[in-house]
Amino acid sequence: xxxxxxxxxxxxxxxAAGRPDSPAAEAAKGWAWNEHPSVPNxxxxxxxxxxxxxxxxxxxxxxxxxVGTEESLNEEDDAGTASAPETLVSRQYVVYSxxxxxxxxxxxxxxxKGTPLPLIDLIQTSLFHPxxxxxxxxTSFGLTRPASSFxxxxxxxxxxLGTPCWYLHPCETANAVDELMSELDCEGYAEDMRxxxxxxxxxxxxxxxxxxxx
Numbered sequence: 001x002x003x004x005x006x007x008x009x010x011x012x013x014x015x016a017a018g019r020p021d022s023p024a025a026e027a028a029k030g031w032a033w034n035e036h037p038s039v040p041n042x043x044x045x046x047x048x049x050x051x052x053x054x055x056x057x058x059x060x061x062x063x064x065x066x067v068g069t070e071e072s073l074n075e076e077d078d079a080g081t082a083s084a085p086e087t088l089v090s091r092q093y094v095v096y097s098x099x100x101x102x103x104x105x106x107x108x109x110x111x112x113k114g115t116p117l118p119l120i121d122l123i124q125t126s127l128f129h130p131x132x133x134x135x136x137x138x139t140s141f142g143l144t145r146p147a148s149s150f151x152x153x154x155x156x157x158x159x160x161l162g163t164p165c166w167y168l169h170p171c172e173t174a175n176a177v178d179e180l181m182s183e184l185d186c187e188g189y190a191e192d193m194r195x196x197x198x199x200x201x202x203x204x205x206x207x208x209x210x211x212x213x214x
Contacts (some may be wrong), residue, residue: 008043034046051127086111092105093105093158105210106158106159119141150169168209
């Protein structure tokens, strides 16, 4: 876990290092640090990247609950198959979760007209790996795995900007990153570089679900 100050140090060191041999080198492209205009220690990383829709035929085992009938899904599937590929704009953020004391991935995805994508379309974009949401249940507000206490993907306001976003729940992040860090030899690292390595491993964990390349 990281303190808010450590999170800021990690982000700035991560950007400054720009390690081409890093396991998260591709994921690091395009990120910039943003200071809060008036409140210290509320900064975050952000970037804008382009994505596209996948056909529904390549979707994984996501079970709809209250998002419509099977018939409506089939109609949308036909419409998606007939339409031409379109470029989607994703605004992405790495922010500090005060509750879980780890970074959290927040994002938005808009179509060419600037309309935010609904969840059922969002999970069909190239932002996510095709297998990312296997065996999840869908509601109007997010995706949940069976027997999980928290939604895997949910809606919420950006912690600093206060704007509506989607986010991946960070509840299991610390354990996953710490396990990867235990396999690295960081002895002799300065504190800022150790924290930068921690953030690199966080991007590795994020990359199991998100196509984090710039």
